[in-house]
Amino acid sequence: MTVRGDFKEPARCRPDLVIGREELIGAAREQLARGGSVLLHGPAGIGKSTVLRALASEYGTPARTVLRCSATESESHLPFLALADLLGLVLDEVAEKLPAAQRTALESALTGRESTLQRDALALRLAVLSTLRALAAEGPVLVVADDLQWLDSASAELLGFAARRLGDTPVQLLCAVRTDGQEYDRHLRASPPDTLAVRLGAFSRAQVSALLDHRGYTGLPRSTVRDIHRTSAGNPLFALELGRALAENPTPPRPGEPLPVPTSLRALVLNRLEMLSAEARRTLLVASAGARPTVALLHAAGRENAEAETAQAAELGLLATEPEGPAVRFAHPLISAALYAEAPAQERRAVHAALSTAASDPIERARHLALATTGTDPEAAARLAEAAALARDRGAPSVAASLGLLAARHTPADHDPAADERRLQAAEDAITAGEVDLARDIAREVLTRATAPADRVRAWMVVIEAAGQALGEVDTVYPQVLADAGDDPRLLALVHYQLAWRALVVEGDFAEGRQEAAHAAELAARAGERRTELLALSFQAQTEILMGHPDGPATIKRALKEPQLPELACHHNGAGAARFRWLIMSDQLPEARSTVSALLREARRRGMVESEVHFVRLLAETELRSGHCGRALDLARESMRLARDSGIGEVPSAVLASLAEAAGGDVDRALALGREAVELAEQAGDQMYLSRGLTALGHAQLVARDAEGAVHSLRRVRELEHALGINDPARGRWHGDLAEALLRIGEVDEAQELVAGARTHALRLGRESVLAVLDRAEALVRAARGERDAALAQLTSVQDRLAKLGYGLEEARAAFALAALRGGRPGPTSYDEAARLFRRCRALPWLRQVEAAAAVHPVEPNAPSDTSEGSDGPAGLEGLASMERQVAALVMEGATNREIAARLFISVKTVEATLTRVYRKLGIRSRVDIVRLAAGRRTK
Incomplete structure (x- = not known):
């Protein structure tokens, strides 16, 4: 491979350098693999160059020639500079292949001699096109161009001319351009017709958190990560710089204060600030300190000329609002933070003092009063405590925790009991808000000096809950x-x-x-x-x-x-959650859905993050039971994101996400999540969720057709639940899966024993859906023992019962078992019917299994609806056991071992072992002898 351009071939980028871009990079990869071109675009600092380098490293390897350029603003006025970067080193290689006029024009442009684009326009354009074609004749060419916005106009025009005319020539462009909106269109028009435009957008809060962790800025409180995300507006470069500033700053910002902004970012966003008048700058400082600044607020804070001064800032691009509008919005949150960070401390306190009387909201007034006050002040502390209580009532526990801490810090030393009370309340608010690290730190601080038993016990409760x-x-x-x-x-x-x-x-x-x-x-x-x-x-x-x-x-x-307490009405450990669990285990799915939906709405209204994570997961579980796999998958993924973002409930969320992925998403992802849940539960020593994690893993292994793995995982669940004293089979609903997996490895007696034991408890507790699933497993046991007619009748009944109970996915699984038992023959229990039911549930992994089974056993248009040999297979095999007869019959049909395993829901290993027994009993040596034996008997 030949590498040309102004910098060396970069090393292959690690996957962790493109955090949050997996889907976008996947689309770009597909485009490049097809031979197409890609244009990456987005605002400054969004990560275009990182993604460009990753893709160039990956797709530069198969190319024979890689041409590179990376323009800069300071050199954008120099004509043909980018062209020289791209083609300067290949000119000698292709010069003899160009017509004389084209060669002369290109040499003149690249060496800076007399030629100009205007004078040698056509010859120069054709020379660039011919050069690319000549290079492509020797092998694929990849053109990598970063920062197209700084490309000199002459080079940009020539590159666009050639790109539009390359046709099927194996030349691909991989480019990146800085854009703030949709103006990438003009760059796209200068690209090959098949170019894919990929916009890199802002990171989510979870992605910002992952990026900070990867770069070593770990252990940041959740509220700090939230502030970094808000201030950076999801821009990864800005987020990393803010994280670095926090890591280097020995004194963290006070609660309510903006983040420290490093000099590098201040220079980046405030270069236009010098053009503002001093008064306009002070007006913007007031706006930067306000939570929701408006022109009216600026007036109330003493900024008499707010309209004219905000208009001036808007003209310079510092504000994104019309000056006459009610709201004053900065063009980027970082401008506000940088402006505040740039101001002297005394000036900031004066601004907060003005806003402490100008703001209309009592919470906002109290916050500004605290930031305007130095040292202790009992009046300020009392107002802050009142504001914290108001924030708590409004469902903003994170704000309440911040205000409570401020109240404690402004409480005089002779009011120590009041200070500890305010700290403890702040810690409890932080727990409610999901900020467990902050809560733990506050509680530990109280324990260092508190002597009152009540205070100490409250602090210990926070430590335990955290x-x-x-x-x-x-x-x-x-x-x-x-x-x-x-x-x-x-x-x-x-x-x-x-x-x-x-x-x-x-x-x-x-x-x-x-x-x-x-x-x-x-x-x-x-x-x-x-x-x-x-x-x-x-x-x-x-x-x-x-x-x-x-x-x-x-x-x-x-x-x-009664009496009930409002704050417990939607608590994840409250009576409402207990009632939901009883409803869903009692098969009352519609009422369970309405109950948990109401709990979720109230938890969100109150800002109870842990309860929100919990109820999103429970709603996903309800949808999964109902057979709404697509909806369940969306909710499970949301719960997983919330759990990872907050650090709350990661194991339960991983369990549910694994089950949802196995039902309606990606089986490999289900397996990975199941293993993650098991590992986390083992690390935490959590026996209850170790059982749940193994249940999810075993189910995913069953769907992945790893019967041995499923049996191993689900046998562990059986042992754990026996030790835990769990007798209700509706708790984990794993018994049917284990029975089916046992049948696939030939353990028929164990499967029957398992079903019988679970049925005893299900009958005692009236668990109708569990009984139906156990009956489905028992039907498969009967089929394995050769009781085909009884199995068909039982499965038909099971499917009808599950449909009436509203368990759509379990109904579809019963239909699939029926179709497999009948060999996919036409009728109401065919593979087509099973596929229809799985498709209705959006159960994609199961749907793929049905399609695979139907492909193995295609049905002729006029095929009979049943066999004529009887339930035990062809005549002449009466000396064999039921499973042996079924396997031998399928061998006679010409089925492979893998096809037999799929048909009978057993493993290939079990098929091989069964055939060995068949050979011994029939006195033959191979499957060919079985076919010959059958043919001989049919001719008699």
């Missing part, structure tokens, strides 16, 4: 918090509620968890602590439901009795 699923990491806390609680029933109720969670998560002991929760509820009722009592009753109810305990419904009713 641990999430990893309760094993705070095991040493429980003796300390019990000692701090003493014999106070109010405090002991809190401790025993957390001990109930520990019993469930760390010990995996449902019975002990239920006992601890009941004790906590009793203590809380005695102390008049209704909040703790409701939470403990809800926990007790959920535990009883999962255990299959008969008291579950009654405990839910106790938890739902």
Whole structure:
């Protein structure tokens, strides 16, 4: 490969350098693989050059020649400079292949002699085109051009002329251009007709977080990452610079203050600021300090000429609003942050002092008062505490936590108890907002000096809750918090509620968890602590439901009795969540959907992030049970994004996402998520979610046709749930999957035993959908034993029952089993019918399995609807067992071992073992002998 241009061939870029661009890069890759061209465009700092280098590294390898140029603004006035970068080093190679006039024109342009584009226009244009064609005659050519906006006009015109006329010549262009909107059109018009334009947009908050982590800016609080994302507007370059500034700044910004902006970014966005008058600049500083600045607010803050001064800023591109409009919006959030960072501290305090009286919102006034005040101030602290309470009532717990911290910091030393109370409330607000790192830090700070038992126990509760699923990491806390609680029933109720969670998560002991929760509820009722009592009753109810305990419904009713507390109405551990679990396990899907949808709406309204993550996941589970696989997949992916963004509920979200991917998405992704859930649960020592993770992994392995893997995973689930004391088969719904996987590896007796044991509990608890799935598994057991007619009748009944219950995906799976048992013959239970049902559910992985099975066993147009040899296969095989007869019959039809495995829902290994037994019993040596034996018997 020949590399030409003004810089060396870059090393292959690692995948982590293109975070958040996977889908876009996938489209560009496909385009380049087809021989097409790609134009990357987007604003400055968005990552165009990074993506360009990654693609050039990958697709430059198969090209014989790579031509490169990278223009700069300072050199854009020099004619033919880019052309010289591209073609200067290949001129000697192709010169003899060009007509004399073209060679002379090109040499003149590249060497800077007398030729001009105007005088030698046609010859020079044709020379560039001929050069590219001559290079392409020796092998594919890739032209890589970065920063097209700085390309000198002469080179741009010549490159565009040639690009439009290359036709089928194997020359591809890979270019990048800086754009703020849609003006990439003019660059696209100068590209080959088949060019794909790929716009690189802003990063999401999760992508910004991943980028910061990759570059080493780890451990940033969630609120800080949120501020970086907002200030950078998702621009990766800006986000990295802000992250670097935070890492280098020994003093983090105070709550409510904008982020520190490094000098590099200030220079980038404030170069037009010098053209503003001093008064206009001060007006913009007031706007930068306001949360939602308007012209009216600027007037109230003493900026009398706000209209004229904002108009001047808008003309310079600093503001993105019409000056007469009500809102004052900066062209980019970074301009506002840089302007604020540039101002002296005294000037900033004066601006906040003006806004503390000008702002109409009491929360905003209190925030500005805090930022205008230095040192302690009891009046400012009181106003901030009131504002925090107001933010809490409005459903903005993150704002409440920030204001509460400010209130604590402005509380005088002689008001220490009040300061600790405000810190603890801020920590609890941070937990609600999903900012667990901040909450933990605040609680630890309180514990260093608090002596009051109530304060210490509250702080310990925050530390425990901040641990999430990893309760094993705070095991040493429980003796300390019990000692701090003493014999106070109010405090002991809190401790025993957390001990109930520990019993469930760390010990995996449902019975002990239920006992601890009941004790906590009793203590809380005695102390008049209704909040703790409701939470403990809800926990007790959920535990009883999962255990299959008969008291579950009654405990839910106790938890739902008045008086209720508004803040618990949509709490993920509240009575509403317990009732949802009971509804979905009782097959009341429509009511379960409406219940969890209402809980989700209220959680979002109140800003309860952890509850939102939880209820999005539960809504996804409901849609999955209902057979709405596409909707479930969208919700599961949303839950996964929320969990990873907040660091809350990652294991449960991975479990549900794995199940949703296996049902309606990508099976490889389902397997990866299942393994991730198992690994995270094992690391956290969470036995309950280890069981759920293995359930998801086993299901994904079944869908991937890895029967041995599914059996291994789901046998572990059986052992874990037995140890945990979980008796309700509706909790994990894995029994049908394990039975089917056991049949595929030939373990018929174990499958029958499993079904019988699970049916006992399902009958006792009235789990109708579970009974239907168990009957489907039992029908497959009967089919494996040769009881074909009984299996067909049972599967037909199962499909009808699942349809009536509203379990669309399970109904489709029953139809698939029927079609496979009947050999795909025409009728109401054909492969076409199974495909229709899976298509209705948007269950793509299952649909692909049906299509594969139908392709293995195509049905003739006039094929009979059933066999004529009877249920046990062709005559002459009576001495064989049921499975052996079925395998031998399919061999007689000419099916391969893989086709037999697909037809009978068993593994290829099981087919091979079965054939070995057939050979021995029939006294033959190979499958060919089976075919000969059958042919001989038919001729008798």
